[in-house]
Amino acid sequence: MSFQKINIQDLQMNAWNDIGKHWMLITAGDDQKVNTMTASWGGVGVLWGQDVVHAYIRPQRYTKQFVDQQSCFSLSFFDDHKKELSVLGSVSGRDTDKIKDVDFHVTYLDGVPTFEEARLVFIVEKIYEDLIKPENFIDSSLNEKWYPDQDYHTVYIAKIKGVYVQKA
Numbered sequence: 383m384s385f386q387k388i389n390i391q392d393l394q395m396n397a398w399n400d401i402g403k404h405w406m407l408i409t410a411g412d413d414q415k416v417n418t419m420t421a422s423w424g425g426v427g428v429l430w431g432q433d434v435v436h437a438y439i440r441p442q443r444y445t446k447q448f449v450d451q452q453s454c455f456s457l458s459f460f461d462d463h464k465k466e467l468s469v470l471g472s473v474s475g476r477d478t479d480k481i482k483d484v485d486f487h488v489t490y491l492d493g494v495p496t497f498e499e500a501r502l503v504f505i506v507e508k509i510y511e512d513l514i515k516p517e518n519f520i521d522s523s524l525n526e527k528w529y530p531d532q533d534y535h536t537v538y539i540a541k542i543k544g545v546y547v548q549k550a
């Protein structure tokens with residue numbers, strides 16, 4: 383299996399299904415150490431005249447350290463790997479080599495880590511980040527529901543540098 387770069391205009395994607403229902407991996411690191419986590423919140427779109435993604439990471443995630451250390455990270459999408467994504471979304475890379483445990487294999491696109499098993503990969507570069515703030519909720523019930531521990535997500539907006547799919 384190998385990846386081919388495609389034009390973003392040729393991409394077939396439904397973010398509600400691909401992110402919300404089937405989930406994605408947020409992955410970052412270098413040639414020494416990589417970490418990944420499952421995410422089902424986020425999106426794709428256009429901002430500041432650029433094709434972008436947005437992703438939301440709570441402060442306690444080990445992956446956040448990797449995303450913060452690097453200028454780029456990847457979003458990876460899969461077919462038929464929900465069991466693996468459940469593990470990668472419930473175990474921390476702090477505690478175990480979870481990538482090895484689920485038998486996923488790291489590969490690099492444009493120098494950014496992703497997985498051989500992915501069907502679709504976005505390589506993205508951070509352009510903006512902010513912290514969700516309790517005082518900015520217009521619907522305060524969301525604050526109460528999602529942040530009883532005040533562990534507010536960092537919002538990352540990142541421009542899409544490359545879109546890759548598995549070669550047929």
Ligand SMILES: Cc1cc2nc3c(=O)[nH]c(=O)nc-3n(C[C@H](O)[C@H](O)[C@H](O)COP(=O)(O)O)c2cc1C
Nearest residue numbers: 419420421422423439440444445471472473474475
């Ligand atoms: C379906 C699913 C979706 C998730 N979405 C997010 C998310 O969008 N943001 C987040 O911070 N954590 C999310 N998580 C939780 C992290 O994936 C989980 O805490 C993971 O174990 C963190 O691993 P790490 O400590 O190695 O980074 C999600 C978990 C699952 C199972």
